[in-house]
Amino acid sequence: MTNDRMTWGLQGDAERQRALGAIATPSDLVNFMVSLAAPSRPRVRVLEPACGDAPFLSAFAERYGSLHELVGVDIDPAAVEQARRRIPSATILEADFLLWQPSEPFDLIIGNPPYGIIGDASHYPIHVFKERKRLYKRRFQTWRGKFNIYGAFIEHAVRLLRPDGRLVFVVPAT
Numbered sequence: 001m002t003n004d005r006m007t008w009g010l011q012g013d014a015e016r017q018r019a020l021g022a023i024a025t026p027s028d029l030v031n032f033m034v035s036l037a038a039p040s041r042p043r044v045r046v047l048e049p050a051c052g053d054a055p056f057l058s059a060f061a062e063r064y065g066s067l068h069e070l071v072g073v074d075i076d077p078a079a080v081e082q083a084r085r086r087i088p089s090a091t092i093l094e095a096d097f098l099l100w101q102p103s104e105p106f107d108l109i110i111g112n113p114p115y116g117i118i119g120d121a122s123h124y125p126i127h128v129f130k131e132r133k134r135l136y137k138r139r140f141q142t143w144r145g146k147f148n149i150y151g152a153f154i155e156h157a158v159r160l161l162r163p164d165g166r167l168v169f170v171v172p173a174t
């Protein structure tokens with residue numbers, strides 16, 4: 001357990017994954033979203049935030065070839081390990097995406113961020129310590145009231161795109 005999102009004394013994998021909003025995206029949906037994201041140049045920089053085992057990077061490489069620069073980020077070390085095994089040519093980083101700052105922007109950001117209201121483990125589905133929540137609140141202009149974590153993922157992803165870049169996320173109807 002290497003970061004403070006992970007020090008709730010959570011027991012098994014299932015409990016830890018629930019607290020991180022981890023849900024596997026159905027492969028039909030992954031393929032549909034990847035079909036909307038055809039690269040505009042021979043080599044593009046692609047990011048999958050909250051990548052889990054990196055289904056979007058994997059489907060992107062399968063459809064459009066492996067010449068592209070593929071980057072995945074996840075906060076869960078077990079997911080990072082799985083993603084590295086699944087797609088060894090990609091760069092997979094263990095980090096809190098909401099606090100992560102890459103040195104270069106991306107042409108495409110694609111994926112399925114976590115959903116849920118952020119707060120302490122006794123009341124909210126997405127568990128974070130107060131200090132981390134305070135950091136998030138300071139960082140995100142769109143943060144209002146009982147904020148859903150996917151809103152912060154959208155705001156941060158938009159900031160990490162090139163001016164002509166594209167964002168393809170699946171989020172709840174809210």
Ligand SMILES: C[S@@+](CC[C@H](N)C(=O)[O-])C[C@H]1O[C@@H](n2cnc3c(N)ncnc32)[C@H](O)[C@@H]1O
Nearest residue numbers: 022023024025050051052074075076096097112
């Ligand atoms: C909805 S799942 C999506 C997993 C994968 N992209 C897929 O589509 O199957 C959300 C993922 O977000 C990760 N996660 C949750 N909070 C995060 C954060 N602050 N930064 C990075 N990853 C996070 C979880 O560990 C989990 O793997």
